[in-house]
Amino acid sequence: MSDARDGRADDARTVGGEESDGSTSGDRLVGRGIDRREDAELLTGRATYTDDISSDAAHLAFVRSSVGHGRIESIDASEAEEMGGVLGVYAWADLDASPSPGVLPIRTESLDCEVPGHPVLARERVRYEGQPVAAVVAEDRYVARDAVEAVDVEYESLPAVVDPAEATADGAPTLYETAPDNVALDAELGDAAATEEAFSAADRVVELELVNNRLIASALEPRAALARYDADTERFTVEMTSQSPHGHRGKLAETLGVSESRVRVIVPRVGGGFGHKGHHHPGEAMAAWCARELGRPVKWTATRSENYREGAHARDHRTSAELAVDDDGTVRGLRVDTRAAVGGYGLGGGASMPGWYGRLLSSQYRIPAIHCRTRAVFTNTAPVHSYRGAGRPEAIYVTERLMDAAADELGVDPVGLRRRNLIAPEEFPYETAVGASYDSGDYETALDEVLDAIGYDELRERAGEPGDDGRYRGVSVACFTESTGGGFERGVVRVRRDGSVAVYAGTHSHGQGHETTYAQLVADELGVPYDDVEVVEGDTDDTPDGTGTFGSRSTVTGGSAVVESARDVLRAARGVAADRLGVDAADVVSEAGEFRVVGRPERSVSFADAARAAETTDDGASEKGEGDGVAFEASTRYEPDGTAYAFGTHAALVAVDGETGAVEIERYVAVDDCGERVNPTIVEGQVHGGVAQGIGQARSEGAAYDDDGRLLTDSMLSYALPRATSLPDIETRATVTPSPRNPIGAKGIGEAGTIAAPPTVVNAVVDALSPFGIEHVDMPLTEENVLDAIRTAEDEV
Amino acid sequence: MYEHDITLTVNGATEELTVESRTLLVHALRDRLDYTGPNVGCESGKCGACTVHLDGDAVKSCTLLAVQADGSDVTTVEGMAEGGADSDADALHPIQRAFHEEHGLQCGYCTPGMVMTAAQVLEEEPDPSREAIRASLKGNICRCTGYHNVVNAVESAADSLRNLDPSTAGGE
Numbered sequence: 026m027s028d029a030r031d032g033r034a035d036d037a038r039t040v041g042g043e044e045s046d047g048s049t050s051g052d053r054l055v056g057r058g059i060d061r062r063e064d065a066e067l068l069t070g071r072a073t074y075t076d077d078i079s080s081d082a083a084h085l086a087f088v089r090s091s092v093g094h095g096r097i098e099s100i101d102a103s104e105a106e107e108m109g110g111v112l113g114v115y116a117w118a119d120l121d122a123s124p125s126p127g128v129l130p131i132r133t134e135s136l137d138c139e140v141p142g143h144p145v146l147a148r149e150r151v152r153y154e155g156q157p158v159a160a161v162v163a164e165d166r167y168v169a170r171d172a173v174e175a176v177d178v179e180y181e182s183l184p185a186v187v188d189p190a191e192a193t194a195d196g197a198p199t200l201y202e203t204a205p206d207n208v209a210l211d212a213e214l215g216d217a218a219a220t221e222e223a224f225s226a227a228d229r230v231v232e233l234e235l236v237n238n239r240l241i242a243s244a245l246e247p248r249a250a251l252a253r254y255d256a257d258t259e260r261f262t263v264e265m266t267s268q269s270p271h272g273h274r275g276k277l278a279e280t281l282g283v284s285e286s287r288v289r290v291i292v293p294r295v296g297g298g299f300g301h302k303g304h305h306h307p308g309e310a311m312a313a314w315c316a317r318e319l320g321r322p323v324k325w326t327a328t329r330s331e332n333y334r335e336g337a338h339a340r341d342h343r344t345s346a347e348l349a350v351d352d353d354g355t356v357r358g359l360r361v362d363t364r365a366a367v368g369g370y371g372l373g374g375g376a377s378m379p380g381w382y383g384r385l386l387s388s389q390y391r392i393p394a395i396h397c398r399t400r401a402v403f404t405n406t407a408p409v410h411s412y413r414g415a416g417r418p419e420a421i422y423v424t425e426r427l428m429d430a431a432a433d434e435l436g437v438d439p440v441g442l443r444r445r446n447l448i449a450p451e452e453f454p455y456e457t458a459v460g461a462s463y464d465s466g467d468y469e470t471a472l473d474e475v476l477d478a479i480g481y482d483e484l485r486e487r488a489g490e491p492g493d494d495g496r497y498r499g500v501s502v503a504c505f506t507e508s509t510g511g512g513f514e515r516g517v518v519r520v521r522r523d524g525s526v527a528v529y530a531g532t533h534s535h536g537q538g539h540e541t542t543y544a545q546l547v548a549d550e551l552g553v554p555y556d557d558v559e560v561v562e563g564d565t566d567d568t569p570d571g572t573g574t575f576g577s578r579s580t581v582t583g584g585s586a587v588v589e590s591a592r593d594v595l596r597a598a599r600g601v602a603a604d605r606l607g608v609d610a611a612d613v614v615s616e617a618g619e620f621r622v623v624g625r626p627e628r629s630v631s632f633a634d635a636a637r638a639a640e641t642t643d644d645g646a647s648e649k650g651e652g653d654g655v656a657f658e659a660s661t662r663y664e665p666d667g668t669a670y671a672f673g674t675h676a677a678l679v680a681v682d683g684e685t686g687a688v689e690i691e692r693y694v695a696v697d698d699c700g701e702r703v704n705p706t707i708v709e710g711q712v713h714g715g716v717a718q719g720i721g722q723a724r725s726e727g728a729a730y731d732d733d734g735r736l737l738t739d740s741m742l743s744y745a746l747p748r749a750t751s752l753p754d755i756e757t758r759a760t761v762t763p764s765p766r767n768p769i770g771a772k773g774i775g776e777a778g779t780i781a782a783p784p785t786v787v788n789a790v791v792d793a794l795s796p797f798g799i800e801h802v803d804m805p806l807t808e809e810n811v812l813d814a815i816r817t818a819e820d821e822v
Numbered sequence: 823m824y825e826h827d828i829t830l831t832v833n834g835a836t837e838e839l840t841v842e843s844r845t846l847l848v849h850a851l852r853d854r855l856d857y858t859g860p861n862v863g864c865e866s867g868k869c870g871a872c873t874v875h876l877d878g879d880a881v882k883s884c885t886l887l888a889v890q891a892d893g894s895d896v897t898t899v900e901g902m903a904e905g906g907a908d909s910d911a912d913a914l915h916p917i918q919r920a921f922h923e924e925h926g927l928q929c930g931y932c933t934p935g936m937v938m939t940a941a942q943v944l945e946e947e948p949d950p951s952r953e954a955i956r957a958s959l960k961g962n963i964c965r966c967t968g969y970h971n972v973v974n975a976v977e978s979a980a981d982s983l984r985n986l987d988p989s990t991a992g993g994e
């Protein structure tokens with residue numbers, strides 16, 4: 026089904042310049058950076074996000090735990106219940122007495138221990154500050170918040186632990202009796218014995234202790250839901266902020282204790298997700314529960330601070346890493362031991378991260394032996410989930426920091442060391458020592474491209490000494506790979522007899538522009554005008570079951586599903602056209618919306634005429650026939666033939682002020698290869714956004730708790746997101762190495778920047794600080810942290 | 823809780839409503855008058871998604887009480903395009919069009935605030951440098967675009983507005 030691109034992996038192309046629209050393909054829409062059709066309604070304020078939906082809904086607000094770890098001694102809601110406009114105050118006992126389980130399930134089969142799920146309202150124990158303890162519903166959002174203030178909760182405080190390394194130490198406070206060492210999962214990947222052998226045979230071993238800082242996804246739109254319950258049909262309708270409408274339907278059904286057919290999820294416009302809106306959280310489930318309880322619509326919209334306190338959070342790894350390398354620069358082995366926080370509740374997404382992590386440790390290199398141990402550790406913090414990158418930035422950070430450290434140890438150029446160990450184009454498909462099967466790549470071309478773009482050789486000569494402005498310059502590269510496009514998607518293509526085309530997909534765009542890109546793909550396949558193709562996502566009653574939009578998977582998986590359906594539709598239409606032309610279908614070719622008889626091009630039937638004619642024939646299983654106005658319809662469940670591995674190389678030039686610790690990124694160049702690019706402008710936008718978030722992690726972001734488990738960064742003031750003034754222009758270039766594993770030849774691009782930017786920036790800053798003898802600085806590279814590193818290094822001299 | 827009768831002129835239309843003392847302007851606009859263009863990202867003045875024009879000045883409408891705006895002229899993003907919120911891509915305000923053409927928006931949540939801030943910036947400085955554009959957008963957070971195309975959009979909007987304006991284009 027997906028062998029259309031076989032053999033094309035060889036023809037890597039380079040596409041330079043950030044303004045490129047990549048239009049190399051004649052009249053084809055794919056490959057052109059056409060403007061998005063989503064924009065007009067977003068730009069004029071006409072777009073509807075969840076909180077924009079007007080209704081007579083009551084408003085839900087939560088009483089949240091004020092302690093990081095404790096037992097609930099009492100909840101006194103009497104004052105709140107008596108306030109005017111308050112419709113109900115609920116605690117766990119109310120959920121427990123209802124027909125609903127009231128728990129967000131976790132996949133315990135993936136863990137080493139039995140732990141209960143996350144109760145929507147705390148049972149008697151709270152395991153992180155901000156955990157929902159009670160819920161208030163009132164006529165108005167202000168009254169709901171007043172009532173929250175009026176609920177009095179007494180806690181017995183328990184000792185808390187917030188750091189995943191400390192949580193595994195002897196004597197650390199314990200979150201679950203079933204996991205006395207706080208370890209939810211202890212997983213190994215790779216061959217320990219072979220790695221040990223590689224290390225003893227190697228000339229040198231380079232070691233680093235790394236912190237991958239805790240992040241908060243911070244979509245600008247907070248999570249929200251508007252839930253209704255129809256008592257006659259016993260059906261919930263939940264309009265909500267989701268990246269995964271069908272996923273949320275299933276999870277809500279489980280928490281509510283009803284079958285999936287009793288839940289309809291509708292997802293309007295979504296103001297960014299980055300993983301955070303793919304997970305199951307208490308707010309949306311509680312809104313649905315309250316709608317049934319009260320018999321009226323209930324709306325919940327998180328405030329920024331509750332969004333930050335409830336999480337999900339991300340990253341938060343503590344890693345010991347070693348690279349075994351020979352004097353000639355040959356890498357022989359990699360050994361990694363990581364403790365990764367999963368927060369107070371080891372939800373599915375949190376616990377699965379170690380899996381995404383270890384598999385990517387080989388980056389772009391031939392590393393014969395790798396061993397990785399990952400412990401997923403409970404901590405008294407908000408749950409940790411997948412956030413843009415999800416395990417992959419953590420892995421690449423380890424490997425790319427080690428490559429720079431090894432170059433430093435060997436006294437060689439970090440680019441030369443990388444080049445020596447790159448997997449060569451003829452080695453694909455390439456099986457890494459951690460079990461990843463890379464599909465295609467031309468890593469050296471991307472590396473050369475980035476070196477050329479930034480002018481590496483010249484910069485390398487100038488690095489090290491302070492410039493005229495007294496600042497230290499550093500230059501870096503980081504290479505990466507990224508696993509993209511897992512799981513399945515369904516796509517339906519329906520052609521009406523008037524020739525209009527509707528595409529239904531189970532993914533959900535929240536900024537990625539599927540309405541534009543899926544229409545480009547389908548219009549090209551069918552040869553119909555782009556404007557005739559409509560794309561529908563986001564209503565579980567209307568769209569085929571899908572997995573959702575995350576993990577850089579929508580184009581690769583969802584796009585391929587709609588392409589396959591379009592091809593089925595085209596076959597059926599060709600059959601109808603052949604009938605009309607009185608020839609065999611094999612003698613008909615389709616070109617730009619016309620079916621022509623081979624060798625007699627003057628004899629033709631248009632696609633639109635074939636659609637009109639469809640009702641009068643009985644050809645093809647996908648034909649719907651008379652009565653319903655549908656000419657052709659096809660549905661595909663698509664699962665790629667394995668993972669598509671995107672890759673790229675990024676480079677940065679930084680200036681560091683040795684007096685203040687201030688870091689300026691003077692240039693940032695991204696060379697990305699995501700195979701065929703459906704819409705290069707949208708691809709570049711994804712790179713910009715990912716790089717911005719990656720620079721955010723490297724420079725300023727970091728969620729912090731105090732020792733009692735209180736979140737110190739609970740606002741946009743204390744959690745420092747990148748602003749227009751803190752980011753450089755982001756220069757983009759692309760190479761194109763198609764994936765042989767899907768019919769588009771695409772690889773995902775959504776997360777690349779978050780993977781590449783942290784090691785690129787840290788490598789550059791460490792390079793700049795090399796005159797001080799500094800070998801590593803942990804993220805975020807705030808002025809304070811950089812200055813600390815300089816002072817510490819100076820004290821040691 | 824005190825209530826107040828106030829009058830706002832929103833995008834040219836006179837609106838009379840009764841609000842509590844504590845009602846934020848953004849909530850009056852969104853929940854009471856159904857102008858949902860201004861978005862709420864932080865409710866505390868830090869993200870800029872709620873930016874509107876109040877008597878011609880860009881303000882974060884979550885930092886003002888509705889009563890403070892009594893008697894004022896408010897322009898929301900719905901009031902920017904010639905044809906109002908129903909404008910299609912052809913009828914956009916030059917700033918909106920520039921965001922469209924430069925791919926200066928992804929999820930669009932920050933966009934109403936960006937557009938309103940940019941409108942004021944370009945009125946005060948019709949030919950800003952990239953650095954000046956970045957500085958002027960410091961109070962508007964975008965989590966999607968990395969700002970690169972937002973800056974491009976404001977630059978390109980500045981060009982088209984200058985070409986429209988007869989005083990700088992050398993027209994009559």
Ligand code: FES
Pocket residue numbers: 861862863864865866867868869870871872873882883884885
């Ligand atoms: S919502 Fe007003 S500044 Fe963020």
Ligand code: FES
Pocket residue numbers: 245296297536926927928929930931932933963964965966967
């Ligand atoms: S476009 Fe999503 S926050 Fe700016």
